[in-house]
Structure formats: C-alpha cells, structure tokens
Amino acid sequence: MSDQPLLNISGLRSGYGGETVLQGVDLNITRGEIIAVVGRNGVGKSTLMRTLTGLLKPSAGTIHFQGRDATADGADLRARNGIGYIPQGREVFPELTIRENLMVGEVAGRGRGSPNYDRVYRFFPILKERSRQRAGTLSGGQQQQLAIARAMIGNPGLMLLDEPSEGIQPSIIKDIARNVRTLNSETGVSVLLVEQNLDLIVSLAERGYVMEKGRIVAELGADEIRSRDEVRKYLTI
Template sequence: MRKEVILNTVGLRAGYGGKPVLQGLEIEVREGEIVAVIGRNGVGKSTLMKSLIGLVPPMDGSIVFRGEAIEALPAFRRARLGIGYVPQGRDVFPRLSVGENIAVGAAIKGGLTDAGKQQIIETFPILGERWSQPAGTMSGGQQQQLAIGRVLIADPDLILLDEPSEGIQPNIVQDIARDMVALNRKTGVTIILVEQNLDMIRAMAQRCYVMEKGRIVADLDRSALDDEAEMRRHLAV
C-alpha cells in the first residue's frame, strides 16, 4: 500500500526581486520517503527549500503539507506544523553552547526535556561530549550534526536538508548519511535532500527529482541512482 502524500507543490513560482527562479515547479513526496533533489548549480534547488519552509514567499502556485495549503504561512508556523529545515551552511549560533542551540530548536515544542536531550545524544554522541562547548569552536561536521540535532529535537514529520555534505570530511558525510537513514527507518520521518555529493545521494535517497531552470525535468527511481554516467550528467556544474 502506498503511503499518503505528506507534501506537494502545484505550479510553484518563487524567486527574488520579482524575478522567478522556480518556474511552475511540481513535486510530490509521500510519508516516510527520502527524496533527493539534484541538478546543476543555480537551477533553484536551495530556492525550493527556502520556499517550502517559508523564507522565500511564492509568487504563484501552492505548497500543500498534510492536505493543508501552507504557502501563506510564515516559517515559524510551518515549523510548528512539523517541518524542520537544516539550511545550507548550517547556521548554528556560534556563541551559544551546543546545549543552548538544541534548546532553541526545542522551544518549538515547549522546551528541552531530559528525554529529548538523551534522544539527540543517542543519535549524535559527539553532541553529548560537547554539550557545554560553544558551537562556533566545533568542526564543520560537528556543526552539521548540531544543525540536524537542533531540528530533530522538535520531532518533525518532514526534514528539509540543504547540501548537508558541504565543507565536511568524507567520513563524517558517511556517518551523517547512515544516521539519517537509520532515523528514517526507526521513526518514519520524511526527508527531502538537496545534495551534490553522489555518494551521499546513493546512501540516502530512495528516488530523485532532477531540476533544470527552475522546473522538475525527471523523477528517477532507485535503480537509476546507480547509473553513474546518468547521475553525473545531471550533477555536472
């Protein structure tokens, strides 16, 4: 039995300064899926993620989450509905400690609890070791785990991951991919992944949308992800 659609867009147009980047974009993601969005640089992948969370307002079209049109809602309302966003570049609060960063994410669901803290530490043990350390003194990979943990603490139904491998050592990329797949299998959380790292895409994604010039031009199944020539053609800068 196919699961219910958790998020879809219809004719989504969005951009900056009155100029659309997304050109009537349409996607459909079902509960529990891990779906990658790939394409060359500048095709609108990050604009899509920012539109889904509410940082870039739509010019036209709709965004539907669990059957409710959300395109008019601000980002904090979407977060409260169950959408978590891990931005490109991580954007942790560098002067706050790891624990304080996690507490910021927990505020969406009423505050940090001991059980919530334990769940995050079990997923990313390094965060427990560095709990009182300022986030800005951590490595890029550790900050990425913190950025994901800050989202996970609010127990989202959908996680938007924007370029999680950027600036991170390959072994840490592999760890993050493994942890996210394990979380998906354990909790059923849905994940939309924007990524250029082919190894991470293959490690995580169950299928893949290909973007060109602000539109979806292909929907690749799992078997297509193993066609290296095809994937590199779509990912070429």
C-alpha cells in the same frame, strides 16, 4: 509507508526581488520517503528549500503539507507544524552552547511530544560530550551534526537538508547518511535532500527529481537514483 502525500507542491513559483527562480515546480513526498532533488549549481534547488520553509514567499502555486494548504504560512508556523530545516552553511548560533542550540530547536516541537535528547545524543555522542561548548568553536562537520540534531529535537514530520555535505570531510558525510537513514527507519520522518555529493545521493535517496532552470524536468526511480552513472550526468557541467 502511506501513499497519502505528506508534502505536495504544485506550480510553485518563487524568487528574489523581481527575478523569478522557480518556474512552476511540481513534486510530492509521501510519508517516510527520502527524496533527493539533484541538478547543477544555480538551477534553483536552494530557492526551493527556502520557499518550502517559508523564508521566501511564493508568487504562484500551492504547498500542501500534512493535508492542509500551507502556502501562506510563515516560517515559524511551518516549523511548528513539523517542517525541520537544516540550511546550507548550517547556520548554528555560534555564541550559544550546543545545549542551548538544541533548546532553541525544542520550540518548533511544542505539542508534538517531549524532546528526545537521549536519541539525539545516541546519533551524535560528541554533542553530549561537548554540550557546554560554544557552537562557533566546533568544526564544520560537528556544526552540521548540531544543525541536524537541532531539527531532530523538534520531532519533525519532514526534514529539509540543503547541501549537508558542503565543506564536510568524507567520514562525517558517511556518518550523516547512516544517521539520517536510521532516523528515517526509527521515526518515519520524511527527508527532502538537496545535494551535489554523488556518494551521499546514491547512498541515501530512494527516488529523486532533476531540476534545471527552476523546473523539475525528470523523475528518477529507485534504480536510477542509486546508479552513480545515471545521477552523475545531472550533476556535471
């Protein structure tokens, strides 16, 4: 793993309308890391993810990705440059088939190699079995698998997972954790995970950041992020 930061965020401020949610966030991710941002509901975690993807424009601070200043880039350019986003609530295209959803994901990967459908289907075989099925008819867990696969197909350097366990049964959560770990191991993709599910955090993350009231207030090393007791105290009300 290289020590060169893949993503470096400094003094990031962002929000909605006149309300500032992120109050100067600093964090970094090196290549190949799996990082979790943990905290109670409403502290700004999803706002952070939306700002990193370009869906929200920062009011201050900088975002450097792969060595270049990406602060002013829009969502389309960030996706083309290698940031894959799996949003909270999945947001698949319900009227499109599974295959058509994956083809949409190909657009972001142009110039970074051919889409690897064999790998996607190896991780998520049900997507191959049901490739002609409309995405809106899938279960919540299957839609989450599709959302991850849609990001994977673009060969991203960084995957942003926003609450991937939300509304998903425990067996599927375990599958997601295993698949993300394997994908990270095989391809070196970095992962930034925003999550409330204790089991997923401790089984997947290698280190973490704690967010409160729009700020990073603590960093968690490998031993801390894998300690259920340590992580739990940042998730409980």
